[in-house]
Amino acid sequence: MKKILLTLLIAVTIVGCATRKPAPISDGKKAQVEEKSIGSDSSGTGGVNAGAGGQDGAGANVDAGAGADGIRGSTAGAGGAGVDGNNGSGGDASSAGAGGAVTPGANATGMLAQRSIYFDYDSFSVKDEYKPVLQAHAKFLVENSASKIYLQGHTDERGSREYNLALGQKRADAVRRIMSVLGVKENQIESVSYGEEKPKNAGHDESAYGQNRRADIIYQGE
Amino acid sequence: MKQLKYVVILWGLFIGLSARAELTIEISVQGAKQIPVAILPFAGQTPSQQNLSKIIGADLARTGLFKLVDPAGLQPDLKQPQHVAFAEWRGRGAEAMVIGTLETGATGKLQVRFHLLDVAKQAQLISLDYSIVPAQLRPTAHKIADVIYEKLLGEPGAFNTKITYVVKQATSFLLKVADADGYNEQTVLASTEPVISPSWSPDGSKIAYVSFEQKKPIVMVQSLATGARSVIAAFKGNNSAPAWSPDGNKLAVTLTKDGGSQLYLMNADGSDAPTRISSSAGIDTEPAFSPDGKYIVFTSDRGGSPQVYRASASGGDVQRMTYSGTYNVSPRYSPDGKNLIYIQRNGAQYRVVMQELDSGQIQVLTDTALDESPSFAPNGRTILYATNVKGRGMLATVSHDGRIKQRLTTQVGDIREPAWGPLLK
Numbered sequence: 001m002k003k004i005l006l007t008l009l010i011a012v013t014i015v016g017c018a019t020r021k022p023a024p025i026s027d028g029k030k031a032q033v034e035e036k037s038i039g040s041d042s043s044g045t046g047g048v049n050a051g052a053g054g055q056d057g058a059g060a061n062v063d064a065g066a067g068a069d070g071i072r073g074s075t076a077g078a079g080g081a082g083v084d085g086n087n088g089s090g091g092d093a094s095s096a097g098a099g100g101a102v103t104p105g106a107n108a109t110g111m112l113a114q115r116s117i118y119f120d121y122d123s124f125s126v127k128d129e130y131k132p133v134l135q136a137h138a139k140f141l142v143e144n145s146a147s148k149i150y151l152q153g154h155t156d157e158r159g160s161r162e163y164n165l166a167l168g169q170k171r172a173d174a175v176r177r178i179m180s181v182l183g184v185k186e187n188q189i190e191s192v193s194y195g196e197e198k199p200k201n202a203g204h205d206e207s208a209y210g211q212n213r214r215a216d217i218i219y220q221g222e
Numbered sequence: 223m224k225q226l227k228y229v230v231i232l233w234g235l236f237i238g239l240s241a242r243a244e245l246t247i248e249i250s251v252q253g254a255k256q257i258p259v260a261i262l263p264f265a266g267q268t269p270s271q272q273n274l275s276k277i278i279g280a281d282l283a284r285t286g287l288f289k290l291v292d293p294a295g296l297q298p299d300l301k302q303p304q305h306v307a308f309a310e311w312r313g314r315g316a317e318a319m320v321i322g323t324l325e326t327g328a329t330g331k332l333q334v335r336f337h338l339l340d341v342a343k344q345a346q347l348i349s350l351d352y353s354i355v356p357a358q359l360r361p362t363a364h365k366i367a368d369v370i371y372e373k374l375l376g377e378p379g380a381f382n383t384k385i386t387y388v389v390k391q392a393t394s395f396l397l398k399v400a401d402a403d404g405y406n407e408q409t410v411l412a413s414t415e416p417v418i419s420p421s422w423s424p425d426g427s428k429i430a431y432v433s434f435e436q437k438k439p440i441v442m443v444q445s446l447a448t449g450a451r452s453v454i455a456a457f458k459g460n461n462s463a464p465a466w467s468p469d470g471n472k473l474a475v476t477l478t479k480d481g482g483s484q485l486y487l488m489n490a491d492g493s494d495a496p497t498r499i500s501s502s503a504g505i506d507t508e509p510a511f512s513p514d515g516k517y518i519v520f521t522s523d524r525g526g527s528p529q530v531y532r533a534s535a536s537g538g539d540v541q542r543m544t545y546s547g548t549y550n551v552s553p554r555y556s557p558d559g560k561n562l563i564y565i566q567r568n569g570a571q572y573r574v575v576m577q578e579l580d581s582g583q584i585q586v587l588t589d590t591a592l593d594e595s596p597s598f599a600p601n602g603r604t605i606l607y608a609t610n611v612k613g614r615g616m617l618a619t620v621s622h623d624g625r626i627k628q629r630l631t632t633q634v635g636d637i638r639e640p641a642w643g644p645l646l647k
Binding site: 032033034035036037157158159160161162163165166167169170173191192193194195197198203204 | 408409410411412413414415416418419432433434435437438439444445446447448449450451459460462463476478482483505507508521528549551552565567572592594595610613638639
């Protein structure tokens, strides 16, 4: 019979795992989805089965948004692509991804190891301090034109989820524009947003929010 | 100001489940008049059947507008209005009372009859009969509560309705549908990727929502009767914020296929290409139709901060609706079309506010701090929203005048993205 109350007996562990690395968003694993009818089923909560099986890594940490309002746009100017040192070239730091495309690899060091660009509250302006990071990734992508990235925009948890989704998109697009200026071809970049749905830090304070307002660079096949 | 505060704990005792299910509804009422009503156990109710009188009583009590008068010991087994000792019930403080019968017919059908009586006038206000199958007991109890509510208060109830919401449980996102009293919870979708923005079709048969199962937001529509799903919008970029037109034929959505987040109109069955109805350099999202279908309200940052705007349903004649504060989002029309509710930020507080369209007057309805996703009950009396207390997502309701507040909490769990469904037939 159906009298299941709004209740969850199951311990909920909220996201978490700040140490897990975001996995590629197209790693071939499918999200696991199970739909149900509620016609005349009498089994209450029904088999929930959200097995962890298909749980793609993207789950790990993404997201955090800013309740952001306002947002002043800007595309931090990108000075020439003169990458400053740091294992820029695909050479030793890179590895072949699943699809054959070269990626910096999980063991990348230096600027190529940095995969997150952080934003201020209410802002999608890319700060100057991230220019070297973007220049390094742009150089890698220019030298490896078969390589592709996803730019995932994220916000902290405050405010509207839908507005945060749009704000995360603005952050991803701001990074995409800089990469374009630096010579990366449009077909090497796809910007998407997770809004506040995938926080890097599951906490609820300013320091967590700061880690969650970000754009992640995800190499396809890495 | 009288502040009445009590906690109703509903135990899932009669369920027969080994695990104990529990929903705690905490109600806080400020300054509202409460009608004392006695709801007697229905004659013929057996312990194995669901308790009609308790379901009705719980519905009425949850509104904060009624006070239940304990009928114990006074005229048990009362079946007929003509046998009511009105003076005694008056002595107990009841202004209204409900008596009824429940009989099992030869075909297995249940015959339910109730009488609503005015104790002071010693008169019957209404009496109705229902012939139902056992599975309809709870919905029938809610219908009876709706009749009582309307007779005593002069406005429609919203007990025979459902709500939807999303539960985050470990790594799973569960889209749930439950009766408005929290019972009969069912999982309609279980996904390892986020699900947001569920939206009821006007007839209550389908839910549109945003799923990240393809590693980016896409809009889907799912039939509740069959569980069948269809992809409505999966264009390049983000696809989100589905909102049904009042006739159920169209969906307004937010797409980024042409650049930034903009509003589009599409057929609700996904046929035909989307028609763009907004054109700003910034974000336009969270569309919601007016009840008459003539307007769409939405959130836009075109003026430098997110504010609520209104356009005609085809996107023309855009007007800014909010000027107070730098963050006003998630607008929804009241069912009578006279008010807007939305989330307003004030400092670190994100709260549900109501704005009267004619006067522009704004009232902050809630005292919680991180409110999201407000939606009206179909009678316009109550607003359901999500909030966050100590890092845990929970649902809450507030009456349209801000006086009556409820928090729906669970022992464990993170609940978000609620939407109140239409009145069921």
